Amino acid sequence: MVLGSAHFNTNGIILTEEFKTCNYISSLPNGRVLHSFPVCFLGNSSIPTLSFSTRFTFTITPPSLPCISGDGVAFLILSDPSSLPHTDGYIGLPDSPASNPFFAIEFDTAFNPDLGDTNDNHIGIDVDSVISVASIDAIAEGVNLKSGKKITSWIDYRAPENIVRVWFGYTDTKHVHPIHAVPIDLSKTFKEFMYVGFSSSNGRGSLIHAIHKIQIHTFESIACVMCYPNDQSSKESKEGLQHQRNWVLELALLCLVVLILGLVSLLVHQLIKISPTRQNYNEYTQLYLFQEKIFPKELNLRNIRRATHRFNSKNIIREDEFSSVYEGCLRSCGTSL
Structure with a gap:
């Protein structure tokens, strides 16, 4: 689903356009793209929330005019797209989390001290609120979000650990250790099916927010809008799931063999026990x-x-x-x- 000012072009998905003038007020202040079908995020009773991993590449290009900066772009998981606000600001994130719970990783390019922002170039983790539960200075990590360069980010959530891990940088190489890791239990936020995508808003500023490649996968599903060439994440997910299933099958066969051997051993023991004892009689x-x-x-x-x-x-x-x-x-x- 392409909503608001978002549209496709040859370079990917453009969420917001550069304003013609710094005081220009757009009739479509927000741009969003969501996967057409919801993704299952709830598992069984032992693991209520499924683990997921996503990788995407985006650019935030500053305007040619000396305007203030726009809000930024956010990776978004929400339950009801129809409840998204139509007003500008807050990167276009939901403003009524009670009826529309959401999880977002915001790449924020607007400084708003009322929301606890550290600067106009930070990455925050939002859970049911535009006030981030944790944030990190992107400049301190050597990344300028408004440089116009392609930035690749990886976001992993492991349900058994309840930890969100974030990587980002100018290269396509994922480092061993995450740049940001925060303990969060998303089972309280996620419903059985959630929509996945991106949201962006220029607010009172002007920036070009573009998404170039997107991929997200859980243990049960893969949602790919614009996949990476020779991308191994979906292949690794399928191979990992198949390996897990093969391991369970091998364990079941091993238990069956042990059970059969145990029954045979018990049967032989009983036959030996009930068989008459041969006695040696003397010649008399x-x-x-x-x-x-x-x-x-x-x-x-x-x-x-x-x-x-x-x-x-x-x-x-x-x-x-x-x-x-x-x-x-x-x-x-x-x-x-």
Whole structure:
């Protein structure tokens, strides 16, 4: 969506034009561009707000006339574009956050001490208010926002940490450490779907605010208006998500294998436990076949003598040159054997 004074040209999206005179009052004081479809920013119960990352390149060109500076440009995430104010000032940010919560990173080129501005060249983080919760002097970081040079900025938000990190500079190289890092919990501001884009206003001044490249991605979606050549951020996001899914699948397979091995081990243990124990019988015990529930498996010499009446010759039922077989009677069983 292209709103207000914003329009496309060959260099990107022009949010505000240079005024013809310093006292010129525009009928369209604000310029905004928003992605046509809202982006999902809420996750599940474990991670209520999704992490997101954005990269964009912009220029703020001073006017040829000696006019005062315009307000600047802001990266904006809001819930309801229709509630944006039509009056000039405050970079065109929402003036009723109670009904339209928003999050913005402002590249402010107007000094307003009533809003706590440090100077006319600073970067602020806004949450539901045009008064920044934190700001940093861009000049101290070697960047003049009104130089007319292309400035690239990266903004990352990691939901588990609840930290907003900001990088900016004249080059396309993202430094390892952020220039600004502020702990902020955006779960209280974000709704399930939010609109993403930029807002700009000249206020009582005159500047040309232009957006050249835009890209934002969360863990679940990618919104790209004018992507960077050979940009790796969306590819890395998809690869990271696919790697996470592959890792979860591998972990699930590993748990399944461990469970199967555990069940097999338990089954083998139970089979070994219930299998009958093999006993070694001596040669005397193996001469007799007994019914296990009726007769004992082993007889001591005393019982044998008693059963055969002290090996009485009358009890011999078979005899050869090597051995004699006696018939005996066990008193406990009352049965001959």
